[in-house]
Amino acid sequence: MGIYLYKLPDIGEGVVEAEITAWHVSVGDTVSEEDPIADAMTDKATIELTAPVDGVIKSIACEEGDMLAVGGVLVELEVEGEGHAPAAEPEADPVVAETPQPEPERTPLSTAGVGQSAAAPLAPPVKIERKVSQGKVLASPAIRKRAEALNIDLASVPTAHERLTHADLDAYLLSSIANPSTSPNPGAASILPDREASGSAAPATPKAQGSSVASDPLPGETRQKVIGLRRVIATRMQEAKRNIPHFTYVEEIDMTALEAMRKRMNANSGEDKPKLTVLPLLIRALSVTLDDWPQFNARYMDQEGYVSRFADLNLGIATQTDGGLIVPVVQKANSLSIWQLAEEIARLAEAARTNTLATTDLEGATTTLTSLGPLGGIVTTPVINRPEVAIFGPNKIREKLVLEAGEVFARKVMNFSISCDHRVIDGYDAAKMMQDLKARLEDPRSIFIL
Incomplete structure (x- = not known):
């Protein structure tokens, strides 16, 4: 029997480490080649790592949520034959800069001390090589x-x-x-976050609050480690709120005509066409409107000091999954028909739920739309996906009684939110753009007239 060291492979695109988000094996498990071993998450995607050989798991590298460097040993497998683990090489003695020690005083020997060893000086403390x-x-x-x-x-x-x-x-x-x-x-040297420090090199004492040392759980308390996608979401939302001065504008839109048109389109479509939801129509209206308002289809590269505007609308669609919120991208949404938009939205939503999104499905968003569909609520204040400068948030369509020319009518209305980066977008422009979007949605024939 031998030992096979399975190392975290080079994932490419400059990735030097990955987070191990899930283990599919335990020590002692027998695996066959291509059996899933673990899930690893990078800034770009989550990949499934499979067994390269048949064997028995002898050790695993870390816990879920820990980071592992590319080339680091993921698991050790006991395999038939000699394996390929390199023999341990004797380590060279570390070269450590020694502090000169004073020469011990020499004590004259007497005949009474013959046969007794002189007292040896204390050995210097062992130094850790850094x-x-x-x-x-x-x-x-x-x-x-x-x-x-x-x-x-x-x-x-x-x-x-x-x-x-x-x-x-x-x-x-x-x-x-x-x-x-x-x-x-x-x-x-004057700051030690989350740790107390004195002027000496004494061990730091954790603070009662903000310490990285976890306290014991309280009675009835359940703790869940923040790892994987949830940790990525937490980090990005924190960065967005810290760096972007948000403001949110909300407009009420009469969706009665658009809903009627959507139902007619579904009734008249063939079996080869997908069922239309309101989302493809919203995206179509948005893409036509942003042709006149390119500053909303943009990214603010604040560190470099410029704003990028884009001719194509690569629209991120915030999608809720069991693991958390994922934002796949509808590429060149402005060039797709209503039916093509419906097909692409359905494909991305299914791939997000089954964790089969390709890397290209998650890249290149120029702005984002987030919607909870029927659960959309009355008003949302969505958080911008940095470095984008805006995020659009349609809310729930609801019945409302409206007074027109002295008569009361039942209308279908929806509040539509937009959050903007106030560093590069003024409130006046946001209001004007939303008025244009409102006009197109309330007269839905206009979204097909360019």
Whole structure:
């Protein structure tokens, strides 16, 4: 029997690490080639990792939610034959800069001491070798964010591990406090987030609040680890709210004529056509309107200092799945017919629910539409998908009594929300654009007249 080391493969596109979001095996399980082992999530997609050989799982690399570097051992498998795990090589003694020690005093020997050994000086304390990372630094998003807040170059932080840890960052900061003149980043030495620090290199004491050390659960408390897609959503929403000054504008739209037209189109369509929902019609109206308002079909690259506007409407459609919110993209929505839009929306929704979206299905959005359909509520204030500058939120269509020329009529109305990045979009423009969209939806024939 031998050991086969299955390493996290190179996923490509510059990915250097992935989050292990789910394990499909446990230690002791027997697997066959191509059996699922784990799910790994990158910034771009979730991939299923399968067994490369038949064998028995002897060890797994980490827990769900942990990050693993590309090339790191994912699992060890016991296999028939010799396997391919390399023999352990003796490690070279680490080269550690020694602090010069004073020479011990020499004690004269007497005849009374013959046959007795002189007292040996105390051995210096064992030192942990810490090396500065070479090339790409492996660290979790939390550590990278903390280092960015402190203006610390992670490449200058020594570590004894494959990946930087919070302990490495603490040691670096404490060293900066103790030796501010030798620190490459003395400005960071005065701050230790989520940790107490004194002027010495004593161990830090966690704060009662904001500490990374978890307390014991309270009676009746259930905890669920924030990993995978939920962690990505949390991070992106936090970044969006921190960086974008949102404002939301809401307009009430009479959908009576559009709903009547939709029902006629469904009644007159052949069996080869999908059933129309209101969403393809909304997208059609939006694409026609944004031809006149390109500043809403845009991205604000705030770090680079420019706004990108796009001729094509690549529309992100926020889709709820069991794992969380995913935003697949309808590519070139402005060039598709109503029926093509319906087919593409249905395809993307099914792929999102079954976790079969391709990478290209998730890339290139220029703006986003989010809708909960019949559960859409009366008013929404959606959060912008950074670096986009706007997000559209149709709400629930509802019956409403309307007074017209002294008579009361029942109408179907819908509130339509838009959240905008106030750094690049003015409230006046948002109101004017929404009036144009309202006019097209209330006279739906106009969305087919270009």
